[in-house]
Amino acid sequence: MSKVLIVAAIIMTSIVVIAYLSIFAGPIAANQEKWGQFGDYIGGVLNPFIAFLALIALLHTIKIQKIELKKTITHFENESKKADLNKIIESLHRRIKTSIEKQIVLSDDMTVSLDKAISGGEDVLQNEMLATYFSYHKRLGHDANLTINSIIKELEQLQIYIERYETLTEELKEKSPFPRFYKSEFNKLTRVLNKNELINDKLYQFYSYLEHDLE
Incomplete structure (x- = not known):
């Protein structure tokens, strides 16, 4: 000009x-x-x-x-949104990790966390600990039932906020490792839950995209 x-x-x-x-x-x-x-x-x-x-x-x-000035304001607003989303995502991540590591009394001689139960194998036919855990999940009001229901609900919430974070970073033309990290954290968990028909395929696929990338 x-x-x-x-x-x-x-x-x-x-x-x-x-x-x-x-x-x-x-x-x-x-x-x-x-x-x-x-x-x-x-x-x-x-x-x-x-x-x-x-x-x-x-x-x-x-x-x-x-x-x-408008660009600067928009930049700071987006950074604030990212920070807020990060806090929510980290909070949900911690809550899910706490839930899967929570020790649940299944019987007089078995107290186990979901994380430990899954570590013994993903097939309930070959993993007695996991099979027992899921059998107690069917009992309304039992700790195993409440814990798994809470995990599923928080996984659904986590998906929503991760998707919002991804949309925001795409608009800003940025790349962030955080969505990939949080998805990989619960890849095995969602696979086990999906195999036992506790979560739908859409939720499982969201957390298992890494597997599809390797195929």
């Missing part, structure tokens, strides 16, 4: 000078009065035009400043 204004000023000055010389042709170098008249002519014609160009430059500067 500044280059355009400079070129316009040069062109206008050239036109004014050429117009003066073409109309009032003659030597003026030795005539002080003519120099004064020439200066008055140039100032009278160019000053309003230059003032107009200065006004345009000022308005353009104000416009640019408004755009930059």
Whole structure:
């Protein structure tokens, strides 16, 4: 924009000078009065035009400043949104981890966490500990039932906030490792829950996208 204004000023000055010389042709170098008249002519014609160009430059500067200010405000708003989403995601992550590591009394001789039960194998036919855990899940009000239901609910909530975080980072054209990390954290858990028909395929696929990437 500044280059355009400079070129316009040069062109206008050239036109004014050429117009003066073409109309009032003659030597003026030795005539002080003519120099004064020439200066008055140039100032009278160019000053309003230059003032107009200065006004345009000022308005353009104000416009640019408004755009930059808006970008800055939007940037800080998005950073604030990211920080808020991070806090929620981290909180849900901790709550799920606490739930799967919670020790549940299944019988007089068996107290186990879901995490430990899964570590013994994902097939309930071959993993007695996991089979027992899931059998107690069917008992309404039992700790195993309440724990798994809480985990499923929080996995669903975590999916929502991770998707929001991914959408925000895509809009900002940023790449973040956090969504991938949190998905991988519960990949095995959701696979086991899905095999036992405790969560739907959509929720399982969300956390198991890493498997599909490797296929």
